Amino acid sequence: xxxxxxxxxxxxxxxxxxxxxxxxxxxxxxxxxxxxxxxxxxxxxxxxxxxxxxxxxxxxxxxxxxxxxxxxxxxxxxxxxxxxxxxxxxxxxxxxxxxxxxxxxxxxxxxxxxxxxxxxxxxxxxxxxxxxxxxxxxxxxxxxxxxxxxxxxxxxxxxxxxxxxxxxxxxxxxxxxxxxxxxxxxxxxxxxxxxxxxxxxxxxxxxxxxxxxxxxxxxxxxxxxxxxxxxxxxxxxxxxxxxxxxxxxxxxxxxxxxxxxxxxxxxxxxxxxxxxxxxxxxxxxxxxxxxxxxxxxxxxxxxxxxxxxxxxxxxxxxxxxxxxxxxxxxxxxxxxxxxxxxxxxxxxxxxxxxxxxxxxxxxxxxxxxxxxxxxxxxxxxxxxxxxxxxxxxxxxxxxxxxxxxxxxxxxxxxxxxxxxxxxxxxxxxxxxxxxxxxxxxxxxxxxx
Amino acid sequence: xxxxxxxxxxxxxxxxxxxxxxxxxxxxxxxxxxxxxxxxxxxxxxxxxxxxxxxxxxxxxxxxxxxxxxxxxxxxxxxxxxxxxxxxxxxxxxxxxxxxxxxxxxxxxxxxxxxxxxxxxxxxxxxxxxxxxxxxxxxxxxxxxxxxxxxxxxxxxxxxxxxxxxxxxxxxxxxxxxxxxxxxxxxxxxxxxxxxxxxxxxxxxxxxxxxxxxxxxxxxxxxxxxxxxxxxxxxxxxxxxxxxxxxxxxxxxxxxxxxxxxxxxxxxxxxxxxxxxxxxxxxxxxxxxxxxxxxxxxxxxxxxxxxxxxxxxxxxxxxxxxxxxxxxxxxxxxxxxxxxxxxxxxxxxxxxxxxxxxxxxxxxxxxxxxxxxxxxxxxxxxxxxxxxxxxxxxxxxxxxxxxxxxxxxxxxxxxxxxxxxxxxxxxxxxxxxxxxxxxxxxxxxxxxxxxxxxxxxxxxxxx
Numbered sequence: 001x002x003x004x005x006x007x008x009x010x011x012x013x014x015x016x017x018x019x020x021x022x023x024x025x026x027x028x029x030x031x032x033x034x035x036x037x038x039x040x041x042x043x044x045x046x047x048x049x050x051x052x053x054x055x056x057x058x059x060x061x062x063x064x065x066x067x068x069x070x071x072x073x074x075x076x077x078x079x080x081x082x083x084x085x086x087x088x089x090x091x092x093x094x095x096x097x098x099x100x101x102x103x104x105x106x107x108x109x110x111x112x113x114x115x116x117x118x119x120x121x122x123x124x125x126x127x128x129x130x131x132x133x134x135x136x137x138x139x140x141x142x143x144x145x146x147x148x149x150x151x152x153x154x155x156x157x158x159x160x161x162x163x164x165x166x167x168x169x170x171x172x173x174x175x176x177x178x179x180x181x182x183x184x185x186x187x188x189x190x191x192x193x194x195x196x197x198x199x200x201x202x203x204x205x206x207x208x209x210x211x212x213x214x215x216x217x218x219x220x221x222x223x224x225x226x227x228x229x230x231x232x233x234x235x236x237x238x239x240x241x242x243x244x245x246x247x248x249x250x251x252x253x254x255x256x257x258x259x260x261x262x263x264x265x266x267x268x269x270x271x272x273x274x275x276x277x278x279x280x281x282x283x284x285x286x287x288x289x290x291x292x293x294x295x296x297x298x299x300x301x302x303x304x305x306x307x308x309x310x311x312x313x314x315x316x317x318x319x320x321x322x323x324x325x326x327x328x329x330x331x332x333x334x335x336x337x338x339x340x341x342x343x344x345x346x347x348x349x350x351x352x353x354x355x356x357x358x359x360x361x362x363x364x365x366x367x368x369x370x371x372x373x374x375x376x377x378x379x380x381x382x383x384x385x386x387x388x389x390x391x392x393x394x395x396x397x398x399x400x401x402x403x404x405x406x407x408x409x410x411x412x413x414x415x416x417x418x419x420x421x422x423x424x425x426x427x428x429x430x431x432x433x434x435x436x437x438x439x440x441x442x443x444x445x446x447x448x
Numbered sequence: 449x450x451x452x453x454x455x456x457x458x459x460x461x462x463x464x465x466x467x468x469x470x471x472x473x474x475x476x477x478x479x480x481x482x483x484x485x486x487x488x489x490x491x492x493x494x495x496x497x498x499x500x501x502x503x504x505x506x507x508x509x510x511x512x513x514x515x516x517x518x519x520x521x522x523x524x525x526x527x528x529x530x531x532x533x534x535x536x537x538x539x540x541x542x543x544x545x546x547x548x549x550x551x552x553x554x555x556x557x558x559x560x561x562x563x564x565x566x567x568x569x570x571x572x573x574x575x576x577x578x579x580x581x582x583x584x585x586x587x588x589x590x591x592x593x594x595x596x597x598x599x600x601x602x603x604x605x606x607x608x609x610x611x612x613x614x615x616x617x618x619x620x621x622x623x624x625x626x627x628x629x630x631x632x633x634x635x636x637x638x639x640x641x642x643x644x645x646x647x648x649x650x651x652x653x654x655x656x657x658x659x660x661x662x663x664x665x666x667x668x669x670x671x672x673x674x675x676x677x678x679x680x681x682x683x684x685x686x687x688x689x690x691x692x693x694x695x696x697x698x699x700x701x702x703x704x705x706x707x708x709x710x711x712x713x714x715x716x717x718x719x720x721x722x723x724x725x726x727x728x729x730x731x732x733x734x735x736x737x738x739x740x741x742x743x744x745x746x747x748x749x750x751x752x753x754x755x756x757x758x759x760x761x762x763x764x765x766x767x768x769x770x771x772x773x774x775x776x777x778x779x780x781x782x783x784x785x786x787x788x789x790x791x792x793x794x795x796x797x798x799x800x801x802x803x804x805x806x807x808x809x810x811x812x813x814x815x816x817x818x819x820x821x822x823x824x825x826x827x828x829x830x831x832x833x834x835x836x837x838x839x840x841x842x843x844x845x846x847x848x849x850x851x852x853x854x855x856x857x858x859x860x861x862x863x864x865x866x867x868x869x870x871x872x873x874x875x876x877x878x879x880x881x882x883x884x885x886x887x888x889x890x891x892x893x894x895x896x897x898x899x900x901x902x903x904x905x906x907x908x909x910x911x
Contacts, residue, residue, distance in 0.1 A: 004544035005559040005747065006536070006770075009756045013536035016772075019527040026535070038529040039767060052524040059517035062483035064506060064738030069849075069858050070480040070490070097562050097741040098766050104601045108617060115616055123619050135766055136569045137603025137622065148763050151580040152573060154588040155603060155622050268767060273529025276562040276741040276768040298613045301563050301600055302506060302733060303741040307480070384534070393531050 019046030022415050022422055024393065032388070035426045036395040040209065040242045040358065040413035041273040043329075044319050051274050054315035058308045067305040074310035081317050082270075082279060085251045087260045092282040095310060097303045099241035100134030102265035102278040103203070105299045106237045107138050109263065110201040113235065113286050116293030122200040124157075126190060126234070130164040130211045130401055133203060133239050142203055145211055146404035160194050162186040164208065165217035168351040168362065169370065169402060176218050183217070184224040191232045201235040201262075202228075206253030209242040212401045213360030213411035214353040222257035235262040235286065241278070242358060245269035246320055246416060249330020249356030256355060262286050272316045272415075275309040325416040329357045332418045339427045340412075346434050348379070348443050357416060360397060361430070362409040365443070372406040375399065377441055379408040386433035392426055483511025486879045486886055488858070496853070498879060499890050500860040505674060505707040505823065505877040508734040509784045516739045516780050523776035532770035539775035546782050547735075547744060550716045552725050557752040559745045560775060562768045564706035565599030567730035567743040568668070570764040572603060574728055575666045575700045578751045581758045584698070587665040591655050591699075593629045594868065595676040598668060598704050598730075607668050610676045611868025625659055627651040629673055630682040633816040633827065634835065634866060641683055649689040653696075661697040666727075671718030674707040675862055678825030678873030680818055681713075687722035700727040706743070707823065710734035711785055711880055714795030714821030721820065727751065737781045737879075740774045790880035794822045797882050804891035805876075811898050812910075813844070822880060826894075827865055828872045830909060837870040838909060844901065845872035851897035857890060 006013060018025040022045055024032045037043060044051065058074060065072055079093035096102050107125055114122035127133065129144035140149060141157040144164070149156060163171035165183045172182045191199050202225065208215040229236040236259075243253030244266030250256055252264060263286060267278035280299075290297065303309065320326060333356035340352045340361060350364030363383065365373045373379045380396045387394050387410075397409035414422065437443075478490035488496045488511065498507055509516070523539065530537050544558040551558075559574070561567050572590055579587040592598065594609035605614055606622040609629075614621065628636035630648045637647045656664050667690065673680040694701045701724075708718030709731030715721050717729060728751070732743035755762070768774065785791060798821040805817040805824055815829035828844050830836045838844040845861035852859050852874075865871025878890060 003548040003556055003558055004541050005557050008761050010759055016527055016530040016535040016537045019530060024530055036531055038531050041529055041767060046527060047525050052521055055524055056517055056521040059520050059739065060512060062480055062511055065480045065488060071477045072480045098768055100766055111617060111620060135764060136601035138601055150763055151576055157620060274524055301565060303563055306741060308740065388534060393534060395533055
């Protein structure tokens with residue numbers, strides 16, 4: 001028995017020994033097209049010499065110093081560079097090592113911001129169901145992901161949740177645009193019911209990640225969210241752990257709506273997976289309220305501002321700019337969305353959605369009624385494994401996206417260097433996999 | 449490289465915002481340029497002894513190790529990150545095996561993570577999932593200790609007794625019970641070791657009974673208390689008695705070895721000094737020596753066997769928990785530790801370090817010195833007879849830090865030693881490769897720094 005603890009104790013995992021560009025190779029020499037970018041992490045591709053050179057150079061200088069005593073050049077350079085990528089007014093950066101650390105830090109800074117302004121009662125964070133903000137207890141308290149909350153609920157804060165902006169299965173049974181974006185209005189209702197005096201912030205993924213991959217709210221959504229937050233002195237935290245640093249074809253996901261959040265959390269793409277790295281980016285007004293007040297924060301972890309991780313992040317940002325890869329993410333994303341949409345000719349494909357290179361395909365037993373497959377049919381797992389047999393990696397979306405029990409979908413989040421040929425290979429593999437799964441579950445014959 | 453004087457001072461946020469915004473960056477916040485062995489060098493060419501392992505007990509094998517840089521480059525060129533939902537990778541598998549080789553016997557299963565807070569949070573989750581599967585679904589309360597520090601995320605803060613880091617988040621923390629630490633210098637019961645009846649260990653029994661054992665999931669403790677108390681080891685009978693009490697009430701024992709793991713105390717793991725087998729170990733810092741964020745949760749066989757038998761997939765984990773690059777670094781660091789007998793050296797150099805610190809007891813402000821291996825602490829007091837601390841606002845510990853820093857030594861200063869607010873200590877945790885003459889250098893600088901702070905004491909604060 002292996003000493004290593006895998007998340008799925010039953011599965012036999014092929015061993016990856018090498019990666020280059022958009023391809024991964026296992027111990028038997030088999031190639032796989034990485035259409036998930038690790039897990040929405042890898043953007044510049046695997047094995048990029050420029051990143052490795054920056055990493056090596058920094059490792060030889062100094063890999064680690066603690067932020068309590070020293071500054072370091074890579075952290076300073078990275079934060080400065082990152083401040084040129086952000087929406088106006090978001091210029092203050094705290095570096096961390098992962099998405100959960102980032103959302104927890106944002107949560108704490110939101111609390112501190114209100115405390116410094118004499119609003120000691122504002123500490124609760126509103127979020128959405130069908131969301132994910134991390135797996136530590138604070139982050140999980142904000143996450144609307146029932147399966148992962150599970151037996152840990154006694155540890156979680158009872159923070160309010162609103163409905164997600166999930167038009168394919170509108171929680172109000174309405175249709176855009178006649179719905180008048182009722183899902184955004186829900187924020188105001190909840191803030192008023194809970195009492196604005198207790199609400200510190202609202203947190204949301206601009207485009208939903210693995211909980212409902214690729215779900216993108218309508219144009220009015222975030223402007224309305226911003227108005228509501230402003231009216232009740234509630235901070236708006238954009239959780240861009242997945243969407244940040246170009247994945248949606250813009251620097252940050254929220255840029256598609258032209259809305260300025262009070263804080264942005266970002267992680268995965270920031271280092272393209274070459275080192276654990278994340279950031280919280282603060283709007284001037286948040287930073288200044290704290291700087292004018294106690295001018296101290298207890299935020300931070302051992303590896304906050306880690307010089308090596310920062311050197312990697314800087315190299316990644318420069319590489320993305322030099323090769324115009326954010327624009328490529330937008331261009332290839334549009335092509336991919338169009339090609340995936342054509343898969344709706346298969347009766348089990350219910351919805352195809354996404355922005356840039358964060359996309360999702362939802363599967364249904366009946367296209368007309370949107371009736372899901374029973375969970376025990378394991379459609380998501382079947383699709384992911386059938387795609388893998390075709391030599392392409394996609395990631396299973398969280399099961400139960402409809403009601404925490406039923407609902408099947410996959411996430412597609414390739415590196416930004418994805419080419420049209422890669423799109424062809426991915427779509428062909430998915431096409432074959434869908435046909436195979438339809439044969440397995442007898443959908444084609446039964447017609448749903 | 450960029451000119452640091454031209455940087456946007458506002459871009460980086462440190463712990464102390466005033467440093468970045470109001471003070472002169474060049475004078476107050478030196479920029480580290482390179483590290484070599486136990487030394488750090490800033491951009492002005494000044495040399496500092498890293499007396500606290502990268503300032504927080506991290507650096508095990510020293511800075512600038514060329515072997516680590518080489519394997520890191522090689523691994524990044526091979527595969528740095530691979531999708532963990534469907535693939536395994538060789539470095540990950542190998543590192544878990546290497547950890548199993550040095551772990552306490554019966555703890556052969558490892559889950560990798562990226563930092564200490566992730567490790568303690570996931571340790572609690574493993575514990576909860578294990579009891580849930582055993583149908584002990586009411587068991588969720590984690591008992592911790594005051595002045596224990598287990599991390600800075602909410603789950604970790606909830607079980608921590610670190611007042612400074614907890615207090616403003618009070619309403620956002622979960623339920624947790626705290627008992628006093630095993631801290632003989634300021635015994636909670638006013639007793640003396642030898643005739644104390646181990647009241648501090650028995651306090652766990654009382655807490656479990658008061659809370660109701662059917663509600664208590666686990667007890668979490670640092671074998672040697674780190675950041676919040678300044679390297680306080682427990683007395684020999686403490687952890688064996690803790691183990692007995694946990695067994696009596698079917699409560700899991702989680703050893704937080706984020707600081708003490710992988711040789712820091714002169715043994716593989718801190719609990720080895722007490723010959724006690726925990727159920728779960730959370731560990732981090734020394735495992736990668738700081739070269740990359742890396743942490744681990746070690747599980748006793750009975751936990752993994754049960755979860756496997758129940759097909760209970762673990763619902764913890766994070767993006768970087770299986771990344772091959774960090775694992776490859778961990779392998780190299782553990783190899784270097786083994787090949788150079790650095791755990792032995794940590795034990796050997798810990799002796800002159802502690803002996804030298806004892807000489808500092810001649811200072812009128814040094815109340816207590818303590819430690820285990822290369823993890824040592826000095827506690828400062830205003831009056832040695834009464835053990836009265838300095839007023840917190842005087843920031844005595846921070847002054848020691850600054851004076852030592854100005855003389856080329858980095859220490860870690862902590863406060864709240866007495867009651868969460870008052871009390872000052874420093875933590876010393878140099879890299880395991882330190883030599884005896886370097887220990888002497890460290891001690892000499894510390895001696896001078898203490899003298900300097902004592903000389904500048906205002907008359908009303910003199911003992």
